[in-house]
Ligand code: KG4
């Protein structure tokens with residue numbers, strides 16, 4: 001079979017990224033233009049600024065991605081693009097670029113769900129074996145699913161309120177740490193002990209998650225101590241938060257190992273960059289003799305390579321999008 005090259009575009013949040021992916025696995029080139037330094041000044045992503053910066057970056061990022069691969073648009077077989085979930089204005093920049101390239105060069109267009117992209121990021125460095133348990137832990141989502149085959153998902157549970165990444169970012173902010181908060185909370189936690197008693201984010205016996213109570217408990221704790229003029233041990237608080245937050249993920253995955261007997265766990269999304277999470281999942285997988293897939297750091301956070309990989313099964317099935325493709329607020333993956 002002839003080699004298939006997909007040009008992928010990802011612009012759902014604060015990274016303008018493009019990649020060329022060969023045969024749904026091999027990353028030929030990847031470019032990520034990050035806006036982190038700009039948004040850090042405001043303590044979080046400012047949507048209007050994000051869209052404007054995507055508009056400025058999109059053509060240079062395309063040029064660089066083609067140049068690094070030493071390829072021309074004519075050699076590309078299809079264009080994959082993130083259409084949900086994300087900031088509408090940011091998504092639209094990537095989608096319009098994809099549609100324009102599709103029209104000019106007469107290439108099929110493939111809309112990709114960003115969360116599914118995070119799962120497929122694992123295929124770059126591992127072989128994915130079905131059925132798998134898939135744990136999505138990103139800035140906006142916390143979901144546990146069964147993946148039976150390519151694009152065949154069954155939802156076990158999801159967050160009823162805040163995502164774990166959102167809780168990390170909020171805790172970072174209340175501790176005075178810079179955006180993006182997750183990696184900074186992780187660094188601080190390394191130096192601390194879990195000495196604070198925090199409420200466990202347990203909702204019930206289902207697979208659902210809830211992180212808003214834990215997040216609010218920390219915000220209240222910090223404010224109360226400040227009002228009383230007491231010092232907060234930030235390292236200890238970061239460590240206490242991290243253990244409670246991650247242990248709940250472990251508890252739910254363990255329940256799924258027991259109840260489904262599935263022997264592969266794939267962890268996806270920005271929070272999968274967290275070393276404590278990785279270490280705890282490694283222990284759990286050892287206990288249940290399960291295989292653990294977590295991408296390397298580059299592919300944990302937002303990047304277009306994962307979109308190119310996720311677009312490939314759709315390419316093979318000729319599941320192409322038409323020019324009505326638009327930013328969607330329906331991010332359901334099953
Ligand atoms: O997947 P991602 O890059 O963007 C979304 O799709 O949301 O995830 C971003 C989230 C942010 O909440 C960020 O704080 C968190 O992932 N994150 C981390 C770490 N690196 C990124 N959280 C904990 N520890 C990390 N090392």
Ligand code: ZN
Nearest residue numbers: 138269270302
């Ligand atoms: Zn993401």
